[in-house]
Amino acid sequence: MVKTKSIIQAVHIAKKDAKVYFFKWPNVTFGLFLPAIIYLAFSVGRPTEISSTIPGLVAMAALFGAGAIQSIALPLERAKGTFDRLLAAPVSLTTIIVGKALGGFFFGVVLSLAYSLIVIPLSGATLTYPLLFAFGIILSSFAFSALGACISAPFRDIPEAMPPATLLRVSMVFLSGVLIPVATMPNVLQLIAYLLPLTYAVDMMQQAMTGQIVSQLFLLDSAALILFSVFFLTAAVLILKRTIH
């Protein structure tokens, strides 16, 4: 049973992380501009319609907002020695990791919502199911933040953590239906696409945006993102346990 005390401690860690690492202007601008730059670089000269790509852009904002900073926050904290403050406190490693994932999650949600509020009215697109779209943002942000914690868990410094984290995120952008629909990819790439959380995030938000909801698919996307979150958090705790001691 999850103790209330652990949840409260995780929330305190999340608030501290949000203040120290996430809600800083460079991170906000990075999270807002990078998806737009990737989209423009890819779509210029190609017949794409902005309204169909909005879910991909918002999912990218969640990915870069929640995940990118998260994959730096943990190694930075270890490099600076502040992670010892958490380890020395009567807080379990699971609580620490959940707290750190929550910090990234808050940032990812705020950034993606801000992105949606800017891009959707500007494009003139119609958001059919706003609440389901927001639900997609929530699940995606948590999964991406957990992913960031997981891939940064083995590393004790930023230069070590950055290359694998960046490679994974950029690959995900090209393989998860953000810029190219998954259905048009070769079979092998489609298989890889379904192993990536961004694929489910994009699909979920596309269904909510267009209104073409297929209940089973929407539930499958939700379940996949929840399972990814649990898997990434568990892996992060196990990896940290091995690398700390």
Next chain:
Amino acid sequence: MDNAIEVSNLTKYYGKLLAVDHVSFEVKSGEVFGFLGPNGAGKTTTLRMLTGLTKPTSGAAAVAGFDILRESTTAKEHIGLVPEVSNLYDEMSAWDNLIFAAQLYGVPKKEREKRTKESLELFGLYERRRDHVGNFSKGMKRRLTIAAALIHKPAIFFLDEPTTGLDVQSSRMIRNLIKELNEGGATIFLTTHYIEEADQLCQRVAIINQGKIVALDNPEKLKATVEEHRIIEVSFSPAQEFTSQLKELRFVSHVSRVGDKLRLYVEDVSEVVPIIIDFARKKRLKVVSINTLKPSLEDAFAKITGLSPEVMATEKEPVKKEGGGSG
């Protein structure tokens, strides 16, 4: 609870390096216990194991009656840790750092602000409460780190080299605070490479060298172990390097230089004094001063470890990263 800390055969390997080698000791409740040794002796690694920051390779330990492996989280509720290098958040204010520390230790919301204010006032940092800790001096950071360790009112304090690298005033303030905490009933586990500090503060001292405890007793008893050796401190004019020549004299077992004086460790003072006078006459030297000294903890340390006390005076390199110990 008689013993605040109980350690049995605690051992730590980093890869093939044996950092702590089967150390066993107890720290009584309400005691100031010193862990004295040169840099790299295993002091910090032992402290990290006892505070749950590093897992022992083998052995067992209990803090406040709780096993450090099986009941680590509960044990930590009773511990206040002051690391050698600040582990505060530079990006946060002094106030926010203490509030966060209180939140981590589950201090009730109503109490948090009250204790934070009191702590900042106690450590003379209240006026700087809104400043980012990154702008603080080393002494201020150390004071705030201690304040953070006090916030949940623990019964057992672990202080890793608390005065290393600090100015005289900050060092004195921290030593006084350690005494006050102890007078208030707290148990103090202190690592230091300052022999005088251990002598002034500790009721018992363990001397650790190359991962092993080589002596454990109260400072006076440790000093008594060298009482069979008397010390003559002599100063010549003109001051020259005579260390090796004096070592050759009869009844002299060891010679060391302290400033412009030479310390001769001798078996019989009455036999050696005339020999020294004779030595000075032959070399045409004037004896400026000659005194006999009572052995110090430094002398005991030198005898027990075979190390020169100068080794202990060497400041260690600052260590920031989580992981391996440094002392």
